[in-house]
Amino acid sequence: MTVRPYNQVARAEATERTRRAIVDAAQALFGEEELYDLPLDRIAARAGVSTRTLLRHFGSREGLFEAALADAEATVAASRQAESGDVDGAIGALVDHYEAVGDETMRRLAAADHYPLVRRVVESGERLHREWVAEVFASDLKQLERPARERRLALLATVTDVYIWQLLRRRHGLDRAAVQDAIRALVEQARTAG
Numbered sequence: 001m002t003v004r005p006y007n008q009v010a011r012a013e014a015t016e017r018t019r020r021a022i023v024d025a026a027q028a029l030f031g032e033e034e035l036y037d038l039p040l041d042r043i044a045a046r047a048g049v050s051t052r053t054l055l056r057h058f059g060s061r062e063g064l065f066e067a068a069l070a071d072a073e074a075t076v077a078a079s080r081q082a083e084s085g086d087v088d089g090a091i092g093a094l095v096d097h098y099e100a101v102g103d104e105t106m107r108r109l110a111a112a113d114h115y116p117l118v119r120r121v122v123e124s125g126e127r128l129h130r131e132w133v134a135e136v137f138a139s140d141l142k143q144l145e146r147p148a149r150e151r152r153l154a155l156l157a158t159v160t161d162v163y164i165w166q167l168l169r170r171r172h173g174l175d176r177a178a179v180q181d182a183i184r185a186l187v188e189q190a191r192t193a194g
Contacts, residue, residue, distance in 0.1 A: 019057050019067070021047040026068045031104055037115070040064075065117060073124055080132055087187060090136040091160070095180045098165040105162050133157045140191055155193055159186035 025046035029038050040061060044051045058064040079097045082090035098105075105125065112122040133156045134141060140156075141149050158164075160183060168179045 015057075018047075018049060018053065022049060022054055022057060022064065023068050023071050026064055027072060030068070037117070065120075069121065069124060072121075073128060076125070076128055077132075082136055084135055084138050087136065088184070090132075091180055091184050091187065094132075094160055095165065095176060095183065098162055098169075099176060102162055102165050102169070106166050109162075129161065130157050133160060137191070152190070152193065155190040156187065159183065159190050 022043065026038070026043045029043060029046055040054055041051050043064070044054045047054070054064065058067060076097070079100070080090075080093050082093050108118050108121055112119045130153070133153060137153075137156050141153060144152055164183060164186065165179060168174045168182050169176070174182065
C-alpha cells in the first residue's frame, strides 16, 4: 500500500479558494441587495459552502466583515493607483473608479446612518480617499505649513469626492469625459487656493 505524502500546498490553496469564494459572495450580496444585515446562510449558499464552513474560516460575522472590508480596501486602492504628482492619471483613475462603483457608493452613503456595518465601510472609504489625495498631491502639500496644508488637503479631497462625480454625472447629465475635465478644473483651482 502506497501512502501519499500530505500535501500542505494543495490544502492551503483549497483553503484560500474557499475563503475567496466566501468573501466574494459577501461582497456581491452586499453590493446587489442593499440589505446590510445579510444572514450568514445566504452568504454561505452563494459561496457554495455551509454556514459552518464559513464560520470555521472567519469565526463570526464580524470576522467575515473584517476580511471583506480589507479585501475591498485593497481593491479600491489598486483601482485608483496613480503616480505621485501624475494628476491627470490620478483623476482619470478616480473617474474610472466612480464610473464603476459611484452609484453603489452613493447608496451606501445614504444608508450609513442606519447600519453600523455600512458606517464602517463609509468611514474606511473616507480614510482611503484622504490618503489617496495626500499621496497624489504630496508635492503640493509638503510645501505648506500645517494649517494651510490641512486646508488644501480638505479642498482637494472635496473636489475629488464621489459627491462631485454624482452631481456632475447623475444630476447634471455630463458624460464621463466632461466630468473628468470638470474635476480637473476644480483640482487646479484647489491647488492654488490660499
